[in-house]
Amino acid sequence: MxxxxxxxxxxxxxxxxxxxxxxxxxxxxxxxxxxxxxxxxxxxxxxxxxxxxxxxxxxxxxxxxxxxxxxxxxxxxxxxxxxxxxxxxxxxxxxxxxxxxxxxxxxxxxxxxxxxxxxxxxxxxxxxxxxxxxxxxxxxxxxxxxxxxxxxxxRARNRVEGIINLFLIASSTVAIFTTIGIVLSVVFESLLFFRQVPVSEFLFGLQWSPQTALRADQVGSSGAFGAAPLFAGTLLISGIAMLVAVPIGLMSALYLSEYATPKFRAFAKPALEILAGIPTVVYGFFAALTVAPLIREIGAAVGLHVASESALAAGLVMGIMIIPFVSSLSDDVINAVPQSMRDGSYALGATKSETITRVLLPAALPGIVGSILLAVSRAIGETMIVVMAAGLSANLTANPLEAVTTVTVQIVTLLTGDQEFDSPKTLAAFALGLVLFAVTLILNIIALRVVRKYREQYE
Amino acid sequence: MSTTAIDTQVALNGALNRNAPLRQSAGVQVTDYENRQTVGKITVDNPKMVCREVNVHYGQKHAIKNVSLDIGANEVIAFIGPSGCGKSTFLRCLNRMNDTIPTARVTGQIKLDDDDIHAKEIDVVQLRARVGMVFQKPNPFPKSIYENVAYGPRIHGMVNTKAELDDLVRESLERAGLIKEVEKRMLEPGTSLSGGQQQRLCIARAIAVNPEVILMDEPCSALDPIATAKIEELIDELRENYTIVIVTHSMQQAARVSQRTAYFHLGDLIEIGDTDQIFTNPRHKLTEDYITGRFG
Amino acid sequence: MNKPTAREGATPLRGRNIKTIVNAGLARRHAAERRFRWYGLIAISLGLAFVVLMFANIIGKGSPAFWQTYIRVPISFDAAALDPEGKRDPQALASADYAALVRAGLRQMFPAVEGRLPLRALSALTSSDAAYELQRRVQDNPGLIGTQQEVWLLASAAVDTFVKGNIDRSLPEAERPLKDSQIEWIDQLRAAGKIERQFNAVLFRNGDSREPEQAGIRGALMGSFFTLVVTFLLSFPIGVATAVYLEEFAPKNRWTDIIEVNINNLAAVPSIVFGLLGLAVFINFFGLPRSAPLVGGLVLSLMTLPVIIIAGRAALTSVPPSIREAALGMGASKLQMVGHHVLPLAMPGMLTGSIIGMARALGESAPLLMIGMVAFIVDVPKNFLDPSTVLPVQIYLWSDLPERAFVERTSAAIMVLLAFMILMNGLAILLRKRFERRW
Structure with a gap:
């Protein structure tokens, strides 16, 4: 330059x-x-x-x-x-x-x-x-x-404004080009990959060992690209995360919006949101060096064998990370329920918890479902925690104490080594990226639509 | 037309401190705008609710100033006054809805029959089951019509069987004059009804727990004239079984539905009396100005 | 007026006392109410406990890393060894054997030590950086040559870990990184006050290193800095322009609808997918260099853009329409109205959103792994194209290393990262408080 x-x-x-x-x-x-x-x-x-x-x-x-x-x-x-x-x-x-x-x-x-x-x-x-x-x-x-x-x-003003207008329009298309860029890059490489590995084998195959050998005559040189264990692992860890995040996040949101004094709310809400601001690499560090050994020790104490990179540790910490996400989205949704609903219920003599469980939650349900979907999409796409705390072994298991691997972990592993760009190993990462992008996109679109519909209901 | 309105005697409730000065003045015609002592007779012979020296503060704002009045059994009493006069605030004291506003502070005595509603042994849940409320804007829950009405009996555990509940819901809808319109669509959402129907649904919801008093906070302000007429008709019928307190900004409505009327002005109860007398022969200058449309 | 006849019929509640019915259930209902309240309180306490736990854990692990162990060694800057020709030739000074000086100094403190292995163990007390430290001192001040000085030299990581109490001396000798003899020397040094902990300037001065005691975050910090500069320069103007266009100029049609949906979706796309985009497009297609802050900045700005746009639009909508009408009513063009009135009023909100977006970009690591900013890089990057890493990725790299000393440094790096995040978020909050307007 x-x-x-x-x-x-x-x-x-x-x-x-x-x-x-x-x-x-x-x-x-x-x-x-x-x-x-x-x-x-x-x-x-x-x-x-x-x-x-x-x-x-x-x-x-x-x-x-x-x-x-x-x-x-x-x-x-x-x-x-x-x-x-x-x-x-x-x-x-x-x-x-x-x-x-x-x-x-x-x-x-x-x-x-x-x-x-x-x-x-x-x-x-x-x-x-x-x-x-x-x-x-x-x-x-x-x-x-x-x-x-x-x-x-x-007409200098019109000329100048024309140029500025052009700049504004061009800027607003950057987002479109980003999406197109994402789609093109993952789709293009994935197509190359699917030329070598059939789609059905990739989606439903149960064997994942992408270690292609350096020499063609080595054992396992072909590699196996059945991604089902990866999807299962991703779902297992995300599932654990949601089990942690949804109850805690939702109950926190309810407590803050319905019970807490303004003073407590003013303190607790931002304090809880600190969790959202902590970089994911910090969670990963916390999961790998503190939570995972802790779970292993607890497991050993009660006579259970826990893998050192258990799905539980990664899922728990991911759940903690998602708490503020669930709670702030639910908070918005709950606050969107008009006060008149609460008044109607209180005026009939309902207690607060009756009002919450029988009026507020049913009324807010679509919005809450939407925010949970967004949280799921966030969990599926989360990378650093699982890279640092979940394993690399592609086990097909539902046992949270075993080590599993996820889509994002494999993408990182496949792309951080020194590999030729065209090897099936690298291309497989893009195929995984395509699946990840498609799934999260669908979840987001559904969630955003649900939440939007819900908002309109009370506007 | 009542002639006892000229009565200047102050009938203090026995439970009250007899030495406490009750701000109530009377006379033929009060022309002094600054005089904020209540004109007219605040007591009735068979009171359902008795309010004495009620004050409400919202933070710094003194919203209700020393208001005392009786609400008679099976009467319709209307609270009127210009907006911001405190009539709704006072209404919300009667079932302690002001408790839900953190900054609100209510003092004074309010009795329902012989129970002080602020007393420790009176639970707000119980109070609100006995004193129902209908709001300015129809606020049906986002549930079916049936569930809306069944809500109160369910939470209070008032019925034991499904059949009992069915009966209760039907009867409440019938009393609210809504049964014909919704008989076939009990499971549709309450929000699918028209505004007037929604408001009658809210009335049905309120009477399903068989309250003693029903508070209505401008129940027709969001409705068209035909729906309003239906609600007014309904209020008249309900009087037989319930005591009704209605806040309204429409003087005609107060005249049509109520037996007694109380006029509020900037937090003061200015005048109270039989509805006919208030509208034909107001004794306080402020009341007269309001009724003749000089402000409000 | 036909009155409902049902009133005379059998009504379930007729004749039953509402008061008693309600009172019967009160105890149970209030108990349920209290239970529910407790659940809420427990949930929020758990959330807050996690915050405290994480901070305590990281601060507990990381704060010792801000102090580093140094050993006071008598060094004789022997002219014969350093500069035999006496010309003070920089080349000669640079290539002299400073490690020998350190060894000599240590031997001087422990003259009893004999033999090759014990001597090696002795010199292993100091870091290999000790020699470079002497070199730097001599180069800065050639006058040292020929003098005798007591110099604080960086101790090795094992000594540092021991001094901080993280090595159990009761372990068998083979299982700990320090030999019995070394521990004895350390005890002697300690007794003589010749070993102490000083502020760890190395952490902020050096790039990465394989030796924990010499590893620093300077390189990662500079990498983060360059990356964020690129991110801000790209995402802020484009983000503001997009927000202004969509909010003030764009016709409400299918096209702008698509843009809007698209932006909302981009905001929720996993960050690693942006990394794939960067790898495929910027590196493979455009041939930009791997590991460069420029590419990192490009990727992060695409990620940050939706955040800035959404915040920007929120800031613009909070400017009341009356201001726009007033400006247009005075005969301003639409652009003048936006430029003179709406944008200045919305700017604090936009800056707040941008700072929060930048803080997020600062903490982001996954997409940067994809574009090669994950290499072991010793040199501190000097421009936008030098291979570099960023602070979160440095944390990731260090967290993989088994040495206790690196765990400590990782936590310290996290503390620095969190300090920056808190600083940025604090700035955003301050900005919002300062300029918040209620219309």
Missing amino acids: QPLLLLTLLLLSVGAYHLGRKRAFAVAGGQIRNLHSLPGFYGFYAALWCGLPALAVLALWAIAQPGILVNWVVAGLPPELQNLPPDRLNLVVNDLKNLVSGNFVSSASDPVMVEAANRYRQLRAIGNAALWVAVLSFAIGGIAYAWRAISPAL
Whole structure:
């Protein structure tokens, strides 16, 4: 990147703003009322003309330059190097780049390479100089254009607002592109994966051992990609988490909204929400180093065998993490039930708990279900706690004292090793990602719809 | 038309401290706007509820100032007055609904028959079973019509069998004049009814526990004229079995349904008396101004 | 007026005293009420207990890490050994054998120690950083050469753990990291006041290291800093622009509906999926470098964007329409109305939301694992493209290491991370309190 150039461009734009304003005053004969827009808009108009085209040139240049430079340098290499197969050639280019940036490489003594590196440096210097010239000329050209274009009749405000509007619209599409990006990236890689492993085997297979061997003749070289144990493990841990989070979260929300004094509520609600602000890696640490050994000791004391990375430990801690999530969502939902419902019940002589269990909860049920679904989706997608506290062994079991593994754990494991990007192992991670994304998306859509319907009922 | 209204005698309830000054003045015509002593006779011969020197504070605000009045058995008494005068607040004292508002503080004595409703041995649950309430906006629970009415008897354990409950629900709906409309749709949600029907459902819900007193807080303010007429008719019928206290912003409604009327102004009980007398011959200038539409 | 005839019929409640019926059930109902209340209280106490427990656990484990054991060693900066040519040539000073000085100093304290193995055990009392420490001192101040100094040198992790009382000396020698002889030396040093705990500056000065006593969080902190800068620079303007567009300009149609649903869903997509996106798109497709804060920032800004947009929209809706009408009524264009009136009023709310979003981004680790910010990196990153890691990932990496000293450091790193989170959230709360307006 070129920070100095960017800074220069910024300064030029500021200058263009003042020039534009001055020019507007000048063409209006010093009378603002002769102008279509306020002078400031003419300033912005000039600044935009100065900055935007130049910025576009800069961006294009920055994207194109490295590729072109490499091509030129490669073209200057001796033919025997040029004719290498593409992946070998890539290695040479990498070496070259390292050489250019002054890193130590094995080919440092090779005169051909040194010469090529020098050429690269030279070309880059020329390229950068040319970039300066191009960007600055565009910037100044833009100012000149704006200078000529400014006249009292120029609708500067509309032009400037048009650009800003464009920026606003473009920004709002980023979210769409993010979703498209997610879908494309997971779907594309998953398709590659499903070419090697059939979908049915992936979804329903009971064997998961993705350790593909380095050599083709090794045992188990094919790997097994039956993800059912992963799904079961994910469900087991999420289930334990919900067993912890739903009762505690819901009862806390009820207590805070119906019983607690305003003072207690003002203290306890944010205190409980601290749990939501703690990074998940901290929970993972807590689960792995405190809760898991504790459960194991308790298990040993009563004569039960507990795996050192039991599903219970991970699930419990995940449940704690989700408590504030359930409680604050339920709190919103419960508070959305109109006071008149409570009044109606109290006026008939109902006690508080009768009012809660017989009127409030039935009335809030759809909303509560929605928030629980959101919490489930959060539990399924949670990564760090399970990576740190759950195991890697893909057991198909419902026993919470055994070690299980989850979808997210496997994604992390498959992608953090040094693997070629195209190996089935890596691709399997994307297939798991696709399942994860699809399941959480469906849960979220249902949950958001339910909650929305519920809200509308009381609006 | 009652002629006892000119009575200036203050009939203190025996349970009350006889030395406590009861702010009640009378006279032919009070023209002094600053005079906030209650005009008219606050007592009745057969009181169902007796309120003496009731004060309500909401935080710093003094919402009800030393109000004393009797509510007679099987009468309909209307509380009227400009908005913010405290009539609803006073109504909510009668079944201790103000307990649900943390900042509210109620002092003074309120008796239901011979029980002091603030006494320790009187549970608020029991009190509210005896003093039912109908709200300004119909507030049926998000349950079926049947369950709405069955709610009170169920929580209080008033019936033992399903058949008894069925009977009770039917009878309550019948008394509320709703049975014909909902007979076939008992299991539909209460919210599916029209506004007027919902309000009658709420009345049915209130009378299902067979209360002694029914408080109605502007029960028709959210209803159209036809639904209002039905409710008013119903109130008239219910008088036979219940004592009814109704807060209303409509003077015509008060005149139509009530036997006695109390006029509240900024937390003071200004005038109380027979409805006919209040509307034809108000004795306090404030009452007169309100009735003739000078404010409110 | 036809009166209901049912009144004369058999009514279930006729003739029964409501008072007695209700009173009969009161005790049971009040007991149920109290029970229910207790459940609520227990639930909330459990929640609060977890908060306390976690903080106590982490602070208990982590606070010792802010102090580190040092040993006072007499060092003779022998000119013959350090700078035989006497030219103070920086190259020569850099490559001199400082470890020998440390060994000599230790031998001087314990002259009785003989033999190769005991001597090695003796020099294992100090960290390998001790030699670098001497090197730094000499380089900073060549005048030291030829003098005799008492220098506080970093003790090894095993000594540190022992001094903090976490090694049981009653264990058999083979089961503990310190030999009997070493424990005896430590006791002697202690008695002589030549061993003490000092503030652990190393933790904040160094990058990662395989030696616990030399491992620091500087590298991770800088990585987090660069990553967050990228995140903020991208997500704040885009988030605010999106919120403004959706709330003030967008027509209510299918398209904006899709955008809205989409944003709500993005907010609930698991963070690891964003990591997959970063890996597939930024690294494999666009060829950006792995482990770079730039890529981390890109991924985190996509994650933070929905948070900022949702908070921003909430802030915008809380500005009453009357302000908009007033501005439009004065003849302002829609953009002027937003820029001059609505946006400034909504800005505190937007900043609050953004800070909370940034705090979340600071604590995020899963997506960064996907894009390679999980490597063992000793050097402190200096720019947006240097390979680096971030604080939560550093915690994850350290938590996997078995040494007691790393457990301590992990907890210390967590404390630093939590301190930053509390700081940021506190700032957000302050901002909200300060600028909160009731319309």
